[in-house]
Amino acid sequence: MRYEAVIGLETHVELATKSKIFCSCGGHSAKGEPNTRVCPACAGMPGMLPVTNKRVVELAMRAGLLLNCQISRYTTFDKKSYYYPDLxxxxxxxxxxxxxCREGSVEVTTKDGARTIGIKQIHMEEDAGKLVHDDWTETTLVDFNRTSVPLIEIVSKPDFRTADEVMAYLEKLKTMFRFANISECEEGAMRCDVNISIRPEGSEELGVRTEIKNMSSLSSIRRAIQYETARHLDAVERGTETLVQETRRWDDVKGRTFSMRNKETAADYRYFPDPNLMPILIGDDWLRRVKDEMPASVEEKTAEYQSKGLSAKEIASLTAERVLCDLFDALISSGREPKEAASWILTECGGILRKHGQVMGELDIAPEKLSRIMEKVSGNEINRAAGRKVLEAVLYEGADPDEYCEAHDLSAQGDADAVRQVVLKVLDNTPAAVRDYLGGKKKAFQALFGGCMKELKGNGDPQVIRALLEEELAKRS
Amino acid sequence: MGQFVTEIRPGGAIAVDDTIQVKGYETKAGSRILEGFQPLFGAEAVERLEKAGYEIAGKTAVGEFGLDLLGEFSHSGATLGASGGLRGAAAELAAAGTVKGALCADLNGAPRRAAALSGVGFVKPTYGTVSRYGLIPCACSGEQIGVMAKSAGDMRGLLEAVAGHDPKDGTSLPTESYDYADGKAVSEMRVGVVKELTDAASDGARAKVQAQADALRGLGVAVGEVSLPLADAARTAWNILLCAETCNNLSRYDGVKFGYRSPDYRNIDELYVNSRTEGFNFLTKAVILYGSDVLSKGRYFACYDKALKVRRLVWEQSKALFENYDALLCPACGKTEYQPYDIKEAFGAVFAESFYTAIPNLTGFPSVVCGGVQLIGDALQDGRLLNLAEALEGGAAK
Structure with missing residues (x-):
């Protein structure tokens, strides 16, 4: 008999808000020394009251719109009770x-084609703190930086059949959420609980379901799904064990899942509406404003950039990161040429970032500064190589383009007269190469060109050097 | 004489009950579980009082988390009157003139009861008018910080100083400040004596209501009898909500971060269980158990959810009465004297007594205690109730 897996996902995504969900502490769980991003409110001190961060509600609405959900016009916060030291x-x-949000859907594409995955609901909640176990002293320490960091939990319907589909879904959420500034989706900012059961293909009934809790890396999720599916198959087909509905934990080192204490699944969380937080009413105006403020999607940006004459490769690179699109758009609105702007971002900035071991998503530069550098180069104030040097100083030393050029006398190197002096010097010092060239050995040109570049310590503009060399050689023929 | 938790600073100063945080004062809400707890910030109401020029006299004892009748089961000790009967600490101090007034939290009528017994006034303001920021939370949906003072005039002054919008409290109403001077003349007002509440009270308590009803008639107030058939359901509903919310709010006292921690534990579960077992008194534990039960999976819709619906119905039934009446008159407590009793009987005793006090907590309507009785008014009609209280004072002086 052929079996298929039935998989559902609960995905927790940390929202990219400046502050936490119910207090004014800084959001962004990854930042800060332990217990430095915490206040009496998120530390649970008596007497503090939660006040909803409106931005959280708006980002949750935004996520719902992206996933084709119905946005609730009446939504409430509830309390879930359980004892754990990180809470x-x-x-x-x-x-x-x-x-x-309720009842949405998202289309995922794998090598087997496109499928639609249903979204049951999206809800908002606060994160818990983090327990850090110190094996050396055998103590467990609590870090409250993450408590009350805003999360949305996206609950899918059990519509996945393969690990590939799950991967495609998570990748898609990641791209969408990053691009719409909903979440930075960094390491640990997206965590999944996976529900799995198997059933004979074509059957409508569901088998015994197990849940694997709290995984954050894509590769763990894939391996856990593959392991757990195989375990279920063995149990059903070969009777290796009796499956029970339970919560399991994935051990990435051992490469298998383990049953967690059953206590947890039996817990009664005693939910009730939080009387300190008034129900949130979402009216037409608010919903419209959130729709209007929705950043353009990858598809919309792609069409826009095509119309500006960018290549498919350039478009793909720019739209991989929201920050790159924002930078590009800013350069265009300050009057820079699209092709040039793309080239400065992708080739020049990209090259420098790579040299420093960083990736494109980490690019952080004031658009005015990059625009000024581009202006200086296109106006021949400095050559492109010098521009690259300024760019590096701007990126890693926080330099100002104008001040840097003046302080380092880079402007002179763009000056054709100065370059001409170098060209003449090289021609005078290497008569053999000049003779060869004039005698028809065109390869000798490279030696002369290299000589000039060396004299200019690599700061020469190749086009200028080439033009001057040809000009001066022509005079000597 | 009422008990100060801290040293008294005499003069025209204001006492603050021990469920309300004052910076620099240990705040333990009458409970061992908060022993040694130094609040990191002062309650908004306290800060406002200080800003208005009032001096804080010190903190007065309350029953553990303000859950009992009159502070009889306080970790700081009970307060007894000259006759040996139970009294509220803040009310006794106000009655003796040791303090000009007091801020007290009202989550189940304790300060209203205390004011009635000590012969002072207390106003439990409309829900959302006084910030709960800095109040040790129990029953968030109905508890309010109120003002205790001998005269209606002092109550009005103190309430004006503390009321007003506070962005730190999500249930705070948007009005920036309140003027409690009400234009309506007492002689044009109508007051309804609530039959169910008055009939159930002891002869003494009923006599007080009748005396004040007569006094009001003497002032030209039209006094009639009204019926609130849901009064008993209101008590049950508030009891459910109070226990559920308190159970949840008290779950933060786990012995991990602050307050009392049992010295006797081998693992985290024992740390929780032993700290809470030793830190809470019998009444609090009963409230926690009851609250935990009404929120449990099988009981939620039959208990908690139904209580929310009853809250709405009681609100509607009261609102209908306010169409015709400026205030409802009823006892503030069922008896005129309470003797110390065993804590094992406390849960039942509190449930019985909350019959008289539950409606303002459940619905958020304001309530003023004066001359030993209670006046309940429509939302934001605190000023009108104070007018009536003032008139009664004047009438009594004559």
Whole structure:
């Protein structure tokens, strides 16, 4: 008999907000020394009251719109009670009765084609802290930086059949959310619980379901799904064990799942509406504003850049990261040429970042500064190589383009007269090469060109050097 | 004489009950579980009082988390009147003139009861008018910080100082400040005596209501009898909500970060269980158990959810009465004297007494205690209730 896997996902995504969900502490769980991004409110001190961060609601609405969900017009926060040392109040504020989004869908594409995955709901909630176990002292330490960092949990329907589909879905969410500034989706900012069961192909009934909790890397998720599917198959087909509905933990080192204490699945979380947080009413105006403020999608940006004459490769590279698109758009609105702008971002900035071991997504430059450098080069104030040097100083020393050029006398190197002096010097010093060239050995040109570049310490503009060399050689023929 | 948790600073100063945080003062809400707890910030209401020029006299004892009748089961000790009966600490101090007034949290009527017994006034303001920021939370959906003072005039002054929008409290109403001077003349007002609440009270408590009803008639107020058939359901509903919310809010006292920690534990579960077992008194534990039960999976819709619906119905039934009446008159407590009793009976005793006090907590309507009785008004009609209280004071002086 052939079996198929039935997989559902609960995906937690950390939202890219400046502050936490119910207080004004900085968001962004990854930042800061332990317990430095915490206040009396998110530490659960008595007397503090939660006040909803409106931005969280808007980003959740934005995620819902991207996933074709119905946006609830009435949504509430509820309290979920359980004791755990990383949970300061012993309750978590989440959404249980009236989640903000319901009934959506997203299309995922794998090598086997496109399939639609249903979204059951999206709800907002606060994250818990982090427990760090110190094996040396055998103590467990708590870091509250992450408590109350805003999350959305996207609950899919059990529509996945393969690990590939799950991967494609998560990649798609990641791209969409990063591009729409919903989440930075960095390491650990996207965590999944996976529900798995198997059934004979074509059957409508569901088998015994197990849940694998809290995985954050894509490769772990893939391996866990493959392992767990195989375990279920063995159990059903060969009777290796009796499956029970339970929560399991993935061990990435051992490459297998383990049953967690069953206590957890039996917990009664005693949900009830949080009386400190008034129900949120989402009216037409607010919903329209959130729709209007939705950043353009990858598809829209691609069409826009095509019309500006960029190549498919350039478009793909720019649209891989929201920051690159924002930078490109800023350069265009300050009057730079599209092709040039793309080239400066992708080739020049990209090259420098690579040299420093960084990736494109980490590019952080004020558009005015890059625009100024481009202006200086296109106006022949400095040559492109010098421009690259300025760019590196701007990126890694926080330099100002104008001040840097003046301080380093880079402007002179763009000056054709100065280059001409170098060309003449090289021609005078290497008469053999000049003779060869004039005698028809065109290869000798490279030696002369190289000589000039060496004299200019690599700062010469190749086009200028080439033009001057040809001009001066012609005079000597 | 009422108990100060801290040293008294005499003068025209204001006492603050121990469920309200004052910076620099240990705040333990009458409970061992918060022993040694130094708040990181002061309550908004306290800060506002200080800004308005009032001096804080110190903190007064409350029953553990303000859950009992009159502070009889406080970790700081009970307060007894001259007759040996139970009294509220803040109310006794206000009655003796040791303090000009007090800020007290009202989550189940304790300060209203105390004011009635000590012969002072107390106003439990409309929900959302006084910030709960800095109040040790129990029953968030109905608890409010109120003002205790001998005279209606002092209550009005103190309430004006503390009321007003606070962005730190998500349930705070948007009005920046309140003027509690009400234009309506007492002689044009109508007051309804609530039959169910008055009939159930002891002879003494009923006599007080009748005396004040007569006094109001003497002032030209039209006094009639009204019926609130849902009064008993209101008590049950508030009891469910109070226990559920308190159970949840008290879950933060786990012995991990602050307050009392049992010295006796081998693992995290024992740390939780032993700290809470030793830190809470019997009444609090009963509230936690009851609250935990009404929120449990099988009981939520039959208990908690139904209580929310009853809240709405009680609100509607009261609102209908406010169409015709400026205030409802009823006892603030069922008896005129309470003797110390065993804590094992506390849960039942509190449930019985909350019959008289539950409606303002459940619905958010304001309530003013004066002359030993209670006046309940429509939302934001705190000023009108204070007018009536003032008139009664004047009438009594004559």
């Amino acid at each position: 300061p109040c012993s309750y978590q504020i989440t959404q249980w009765f009236h989640p903000i």
